[in-house]
Amino acid sequence: MRIRESQALILPPFFFLVIFFILPVIIILVLSLTHNKDLTAGITLENYTRIFDPLYLQVLIRSVVYAGLATLFALLIGFPLAYFISFANSRLKMMFMFLVLVPFWTNFLVRIFAWLTILGRQGLINSFLLWTGIIQDPLQLLHTPGAVILGLIYGELPFMVLPLIAALDRMDVSLLEAATDLGASRFQAFQRIALPLSIPGVIAGSIFVFIPALGSFVVPDILGGSDSFMVGNTIKNQFMTVRDWSFGSSLSMMLMLAVLFGVSAYLKKGSGDLNMGEYL
Amino acid sequence: MLELRGLTKLYGDFPAVKDLDLVVQDSEFFCLLGPSGCGKTTTLRMIAGFEQPDAGEILLNGNNLSRIPAHKRDINTVFQSYALFPHLSVFENIAFGLRISKRHEDEISDRVNAMLKLVALDGFEGRMPGRLSGGQQQRVTLARALVNEPKILLLDEPLAALDAKLRLQMQVELSNIQRQIGITFIFITHNQEEALTMADRIAVMDQGHICQIGGPDDIYLRPNSKFVADFIGQMNFIKTSKIVSHTESNEIFLAGERSFLSTQPIPENHRGDIFFGIRPEQLRMSRSGPLTRENGFRAHILNEIYYGDSSIFVVELEKGETVSIMHQNYMPSGSNPESFLEGEDIFVCWGIQAGCLLPE
Numbered sequence: 124m125r126i127r128e129s130q131a132l133i134l135p136p137f138f139f140l141v142i143f144f145i146l147p148v149i150i151i152l153v154l155s156l157t158h159n160k161d162l163t164a165g166i167t168l169e170n171y172t173r174i175f176d177p178l179y180l181q182v183l184i185r186s187v188v189y190a191g192l193a194t195l196f197a198l199l200i201g202f203p204l205a206y207f208i209s210f211a212n213s214r215l216k217m218m219f220m221f222l223v224l225v226p227f228w229t230n231f232l233v234r235i236f237a238w239l240t241i242l243g244r245q246g247l248i249n250s251f252l253l254w255t256g257i258i259q260d261p262l263q264l265l266h267t268p269g270a271v272i273l274g275l276i277y278g279e280l281p282f283m284v285l286p287l288i289a290a291l292d293r294m295d296v297s298l299l300e301a302a303t304d305l306g307a308s309r310f311q312a313f314q315r316i317a318l319p320l321s322i323p324g325v326i327a328g329s330i331f332v333f334i335p336a337l338g339s340f341v342v343p344d345i346l347g348g349s350d351s352f353m354v355g356n357t358i359k360n361q362f363m364t365v366r367d368w369s370f371g372s373s374l375s376m377m378l379m380l381a382v383l384f385g386v387s388a389y390l391k392k393g394s395g396d397l398n399m400g401e402y403l
Numbered sequence: 404m405l406e407l408r409g410l411t412k413l414y415g416d417f418p419a420v421k422d423l424d425l426v427v428q429d430s431e432f433f434c435l436l437g438p439s440g441c442g443k444t445t446t447l448r449m450i451a452g453f454e455q456p457d458a459g460e461i462l463l464n465g466n467n468l469s470r471i472p473a474h475k476r477d478i479n480t481v482f483q484s485y486a487l488f489p490h491l492s493v494f495e496n497i498a499f500g501l502r503i504s505k506r507h508e509d510e511i512s513d514r515v516n517a518m519l520k521l522v523a524l525d526g527f528e529g530r531m532p533g534r535l536s537g538g539q540q541q542r543v544t545l546a547r548a549l550v551n552e553p554k555i556l557l558l559d560e561p562l563a564a565l566d567a568k569l570r571l572q573m574q575v576e577l578s579n580i581q582r583q584i585g586i587t588f589i590f591i592t593h594n595q596e597e598a599l600t601m602a603d604r605i606a607v608m609d610q611g612h613i614c615q616i617g618g619p620d621d622i623y624l625r626p627n628s629k630f631v632a633d634f635i636g637q638m639n640f641i642k643t644s645k646i647v648s649h650t651e652s653n654e655i656f657l658a659g660e661r662s663f664l665s666t667q668p669i670p671e672n673h674r675g676d677i678f679f680g681i682r683p684e685q686l687r688m689s690r691s692g693p694l695t696r697e698n699g700f701r702a703h704i705l706n707e708i709y710y711g712d713s714s715i716f717v718v719e720l721e722k723g724e725t726v727s728i729m730h731q732n733y734m735p736s737g738s739n740p741e742s743f744l745e746g747e748d749i750f751v752c753w754g755i756q757a758g759c760l761l762p763e
Binding site for chain 1: 451452453472473474475478479480482484486487488489490499500503504547548551
């Protein structure tokens with residue numbers, strides 16, 4: 124059978140994904156089902172049952188809570204920002220889009236380290252509060268759950284803002300005028316028109332923030348303490364320190380499945396609730 | 404009654420609307436007609452409340468609207484882009500205004516259904532706007548505005564996006580609906596045909612001010628300036644050099660020692676040249692010359708543009724101007740009208756009462 128040219132275009136990405144995505148996933152899946160350091164000892168579910176040890180379950184739940192909170196706050200901060208940017212005049216808009224993207228020019232690790240100088244005992248915030256006399260002793264800001272969530276929000280915020288701007292930009296401004304014309308106050312116009320029409324952006328942004336936040340290990344590593352480790356840290360430890368690749372793999376698979384089910388349920392609910400099928 | 408007094412809107416230094424006065428009566432189908440950039444859209448947006456005037460006031464039944472925000476005005480708009488809410492069904496689009504004003508569910512349902520009937524869209528209430536044709540979307544926007552029973556309905560070039568046939572159909576429907584419900588319609592368009600067919604009165608606008616207000620026949624037959632005459636329909640313009648008044652008529656002189664008679668009044672206090680304007684259908688071609696109370700110039704036929712029922716002949720008058728003449732190709736009685744050929748030398752004739760004298 125002759126392959127048409129347009130179909131041939133799919134081949135490079137196809138092979139790329141097979142080699143760098145599907146194969147590794149299969150390797151992880153196989154590893155997760157074998158005994159550590161003894162691949163010949165047959166298949167086992169032991170690595171999966173271990174996840175339900177309260178120790179690990181707690182980390183898993185904590186990760187979901189942190190990632191969820193980071194997503195929620197990114198949305199609360201990102202929505203007004205995106206709303207403002209998408210309704211700004213074109214010059215301001217360019218400038219703000221640029222500012223949203225500027226952090227990407229610096230290495231993520233470096234940027235997270237920068238938070239150490241802000242949140243540390245002698246950091247900016249503590250120095251300022253001590254100077255004003257509001258507090259007498261420095262606050263413990265670093266190595267707390269709050270610091271981790273803050274780091275996650277900071278790191279992922281652009282991924283929330285950009286799809287929101289895209290969704291709001293697609294909206295015709297005359298729709299808001301029409302709503303006003305029909306008697307809606309500015310708030311009602313926002314609530315009944317702008318908000319529902321930005322839902323695709325909210326869904327996309329939330330997914331873009333939640334998934335990387337859930338698997339994050341750099342942020343809790345640097346800004347967190349022993350009580351704020353996330354599942355990413357556990358996985359990293361299994362691979363790099365404990366050298367239990369099988370358990371690390373089962374944790375990874377678990378995380379992937381959780382994300383897969385969670386996100387598809389969210390997408391289904393998001394589009395179903397709003398009867399957006401025809402609109403999307 | 405809607406009254407605009409000295410309405411002015413500046414964009415930077417550029418006056419989009421300057422010192423505009425206008426009165427629109429209740430239940431009137433009023434049309435603001437003008438080329439793009441003439442200020443008609445800005446005027447409409449000020450009435451709707453989307454733009455704040457820099458000077459002047461807008462009075463609705465004597466109440467000044469200046470301090471009333473758009474959402475509290477008893478005025479609804481049909482947008483050029485339709486602006487239907489894409490995430491709401493046809494029913495919910497139409498019900499939007501009623502839901503905002505917290506009407507009872509039964510009342511909403513009754514009024515929306517009545518509107519759907521009025522615009523001939525019953526059965527479409529569950530559709531999403533994206534699944535409607537342009538003409539259907541147009542009807543939904545109309546219903547969405549009318550269901551609120553506004554004092555005034557503003558229509559911003561609502562037919563511009565429709566194809567020619569649908570536009571003609573909607574023109575008839577809009578007129579019928581307006582007569583049926585009796586709400587004041589203020590319609591803006593750059594399409595003179597739309598204005599002539601639908602409006603009770605027309606205001607022709609140019610460069611931020613109104614050039615002429617009147618009924619369609621006033622505007623068409625008695626334009627008060629070259630701009631209005633040129634904008635509405637087709638008109639031949641002949642530059643005059645001198646006008647001499649006689650007791651019963653005026654003698655109009657053209658370049659090249661030619662002259663003719665006209666009973667039309669001479670425009671008062673004009674600046675610049677005076678033009679004689681005459682429509683193609685007011686001119687006739689003849690082989691035998693003018694009759695009594697007719698003017699006649701010798702002329703040469705350059706082209707015939709055939710339109711089926713009629714033709715436009717492009718004719719060059721002796722010693723000068725080129726004019727267009729409408730010639731009917733068929734007569735209702737069945738007798739064939741005289742036919743003319745390109746290249747023929749003929750007379751161009753018109754009654755001394757026809758045409759008009761226009762200031763530049």
